Amino acid sequence: MARDTEARLQSLGIRLPVVRTPTANYVQYARAGGLIFVAGQICQAEGHGFCMGKVGGSIDLATAQKAARVCGINILAVLASACDGDLDRVVRCVRLGGFVNVAPGFTDVPLVVNGASDLIVEVFGDAGRHARTAVGVAELPRGAAVEVDAIFELAS
Amino acid sequence: MARDTEARLQSLGIRLPVVRTPTANYVQYARAGGLIFVAGQICQAEGHGFCMGKVGGSIDLATAQKAARVCGINILAVLASACDGDLDRVVRCVRLGGFVNVAPGFTDVPLVVNGASDLIVEVFGDAGRHARTAVGVAELPRGAAVEVDAIFELAS
Amino acid sequence: MARDTEARLQSLGIRLPVVRTPTANYVQYARAGGLIFVAGQICQAEGHGFCMGKVGGSIDLATAQKAARVCGINILAVLASACDGDLDRVVRCVRLGGFVNVAPGFTDVPLVVNGASDLIVEVFGDAGRHARTAVGVAELPRGAAVEVDAIFELAS
Numbered sequence: 001m002a003r004d005t006e007a008r009l010q011s012l013g014i015r016l017p018v019v020r021t022p023t024a025n026y027v028q029y030a031r032a033g034g035l036i037f038v039a040g041q042i043c044q045a046e047g048h049g050f051c052m053g054k055v056g057g058s059i060d061l062a063t064a065q066k067a068a069r070v071c072g073i074n075i076l077a078v079l080a081s082a083c084d085g086d087l088d089r090v091v092r093c094v095r096l097g098g099f100v101n102v103a104p105g106f107t108d109v110p111l112v113v114n115g116a117s118d119l120i121v122e123v124f125g126d127a128g129r130h131a132r133t134a135v136g137v138a139e140l141p142r143g144a145a146v147e148v149d150a151i152f153e154l155a156s
Numbered sequence: 157m158a159r160d161t162e163a164r165l166q167s168l169g170i171r172l173p174v175v176r177t178p179t180a181n182y183v184q185y186a187r188a189g190g191l192i193f194v195a196g197q198i199c200q201a202e203g204h205g206f207c208m209g210k211v212g213g214s215i216d217l218a219t220a221q222k223a224a225r226v227c228g229i230n231i232l233a234v235l236a237s238a239c240d241g242d243l244d245r246v247v248r249c250v251r252l253g254g255f256v257n258v259a260p261g262f263t264d265v266p267l268v269v270n271g272a273s274d275l276i277v278e279v280f281g282d283a284g285r286h287a288r289t290a291v292g293v294a295e296l297p298r299g300a301a302v303e304v305d306a307i308f309e310l311a312s
Numbered sequence: 313m314a315r316d317t318e319a320r321l322q323s324l325g326i327r328l329p330v331v332r333t334p335t336a337n338y339v340q341y342a343r344a345g346g347l348i349f350v351a352g353q354i355c356q357a358e359g360h361g362f363c364m365g366k367v368g369g370s371i372d373l374a375t376a377q378k379a380a381r382v383c384g385i386n387i388l389a390v391l392a393s394a395c396d397g398d399l400d401r402v403v404r405c406v407r408l409g410g411f412v413n414v415a416p417g418f419t420d421v422p423l424v425v426n427g428a429s430d431l432i433v434e435v436f437g438d439a440g441r442h443a444r445t446a447v448g449v450a451e452l453p454r455g456a457a458v459e460v461d462a463i464f465e466l467a468s
Contacts, residue, residue, distance in 0.1 A: 024270045025277040026288040032250045032309040033190060035344060040289030094344045099291045100451075107455040114336045121337040132338040133352030133461040135411045136451030139256075139292030143263040149289040153344040180426045181433040182444040188347060188406045188465040196445030255447045295412075295448030299419040305445040 005087035008123055009076075016077040017045040028078040035094065036082045036152045041074035042144035043067035052143040055136075056106025059145045068098065068115030071148035075116070076123065079152055091153040093120050093130040099147040102136035109136045116148045161243035164279055165232075172233040173201040184234040191250065192238045192308045197230035198300035199223035208299040211292075212262025215301045224254065224271030227304035231272070232279065235308055247309040249276050249286040255303040258292035265292045272304045317399035320435055321388075328389040329357040340390040347406065348394045348464045353386035354456035355379035364455040368418025371457045380410065380427030383460035387428070388435065391464055403465040405432050405442040411459040414448035421448045428460045 009016070019028055022039070029038045044050035051067035053059045059067070076087070083089045098113030100106075113134040121128040130150075140147050165172070175184055178195070185194045200206035207223035209215045215223070232243070239245045254269030256262075269290040277284040286306075296303045321328070331340055334351070341350045356362035363379035365371045371379070388399070395401045410425030412418075425446040433440040442462075452459045 024266060025273040025285065026252070027285045028287070030248065030250045030285070030287040032248070032307070033345065037251045037287040037307070039287040040291070092342065092344070094342045095349045096338070097289065099289075102451045105451070107451050107453065109451060110336060110453045117337040129337065129339045129342070131340070131342040131349040131351040131461075133409065133411075133459070134453060135352070135449045135459060137291045138294045138450045139258045139261070139263050139265060141263065141266045141290060147289070147291060149287075151344070151349070180422060181429040181441065182408070183441045184443070186404065186406045186441070186443040188404070188463070189345065193407045193443040193463070195443040196447070253445065255445075293447045294450045295414045295417070295419050295421060297419065297422045297446060303445070303447060305443075 003088055005123060012122055014073060016080055017074065019077050019081050029082045031082065034153050034156055036079065036154055038075050038078050038150040040147045040149040041071045042141055043070040043146045044144065045070050045074055051145045053145055054103040055100050055112055055145050057103030061108060061111060064100065064112040064145055065115035067146040068112050068148060069119050071146050072116035072119035075148060075150045083154065089155045090124060091155050092127045093124060094151040094153055095131045097149045098132065098134040099137045099140060101140040101145050106136060109134045112146060159244055161279060168278055170229060172236055173230065175233050175237050185238045187238065190309050190312055192235065192310055194231050194234050194306040196303045196305040197227045198297055199226040199302045200300065201226050201230055207301045209301055210259040211256050211268055211301050213259030217264060217267060220256065220268040220301055221271035223302045224268050224304060225275050227302050228272035228275035231304060231306045239310065245311045246280060246283065247311050248283045249280060250307040250309055251287045253305045254288065254290040255293045255296060257296045257301050262292065265290045268302060315400055317435060324434055326385060328392055329386065331389050331393050341394045343394065346465050346468055348391065348466055350387050350390050350462040352459045352461040353383045354453055355382040355458045356456065357382050357386055363457045365457055366415040367412050367424055367457050369415030373420060373423060376412065376424040376457055377427035379458040380424050380460060381431050383458050384428035384431035387460060387462045395466065401467045402436060402439065403467050404439045405436060406463040406465055407443045409461045410444065410446040411449045411452060413452040413457050418448065421446045424458060
């Protein structure tokens with residue numbers, strides 16, 4: 001109610017990147033009823049570069065966690081556009097799906113995805129606590145280290 | 157409103173296959189509120205054969221894109237049965253989840269899944285534009301090259 | 313309507329485990345409208361041990377199916393807490409997402425996930441029939457053999 005998400009982002013030093021328009025036949029988010037489905041976001045954003053490679057291989061845990069955080073920042077940017085810039089309309093984060101591009105034997109998948117989960121809770125507080133599924137996959141778009149998608153509930 | 161999805165399918169030369177009944181304890185779709193959740197569809201349909209193998213290995217990109225399109229055709233067939241045959245009741249495609257059975261190093265996962273996304277937009281126009289998550293996985297049912305699941309919104 | 317899920321669980325000999333609180337910034341379930349999104353559950357539960365390893369490698373099909381059933385038991389435990397213990401409030405199981413930690417070449421992914429699907433239908437009958445997506449992944453949290461997440465519809 002009394003949440004000021006914009007101020008919260010500023011105090012965290014987070015600037016939301018411009019949302020890129022997909023070059024293919026999909027969109028960054030779709031709304032159905034009170035739910036916003038955010039497309040899978042990879043770990044590339046202006047000012048953050050692109051984290052590419054296998055986690056547990058060329059990418060270590062700390063770097064992968066930062067990559068997951070960048071996925072989360074992209075999710076927030078898409079979400080802001082879905083809210084016409086007013087993130088205070090977000091009722092809660094419902095779900096994150098975390099996909100980690102793993103080297104063989106890397107099983108600390110949840111620790112990586114925490115990079116995104118922590119960000120969402122830093123920004124939204126308890127309203128940011130979400131159900132989550134985290135898995136290690138064989139490849140991700142353009143070799144990204146991490147991809148995260150999301151479902152949020154918006155006030156109508 | 158003025159959409160005639162049946163005529164659109166015909167003009168695209170698409171005949172929807174008969175939906176097979178799963179032999180296990182799941183169903184091809186489930187409805188909750190205004191949402192239809194379509195089960196993961198692999199790239200096998202009457203008249204299209206079965207595309208099996210690793211994309212980037214024995215399966216090249218163009219073949220994989222056609223395989224993703226077949227997944228999309230199966231999604232449409234299931235969706236039609238969920239709508240009692242009246243696809244004009246579809247309000248929008250909300251989300252596609254694309255899973256590509258990748259050979260090591262194949263990262264053009266989004267280009268593969270475009271095969272399904274393009275089909276949905278050809279059929280539904282702007283109402284077909286969906287949020288999307290595309291990942292490369294280690295294996296798929298029966299060695300399928302591509303699997304795609306979907307969420308649609310239906311008019312009540 | 314006349315369902316007595318508690319009695320059904322007893323007749324199946326299923327005791328729901330205590331739900332563990334995640335140590336990270338996520339929760340075991342989130343509710344949005346009439347939907348409950350259950351976080352990904354791995355195959356570890358009190359009285360069932362932990363099934364770790366590659367299905368088709370160190371883990372055979374029968375063991376993997378039991379592991380998927382344990383994921384399902386954990387889903388039911390989370391769901392019960394979402395219902396304040398009254399599973400008769402469940403309208404239906406909408407969707408299961410099954411992730412199998414596969415050895416190269418293992419494609420019987422659907423047979424594994426049946427372990428979870430069968431459980432849900434044993435407990436809820438036709439209301440347990442769900443849309444499903446099953447994929448083989450490269451790694452799972454802590455090396456688990458199987459992970460399953462779920463969406464249920466609850467009566468309001």
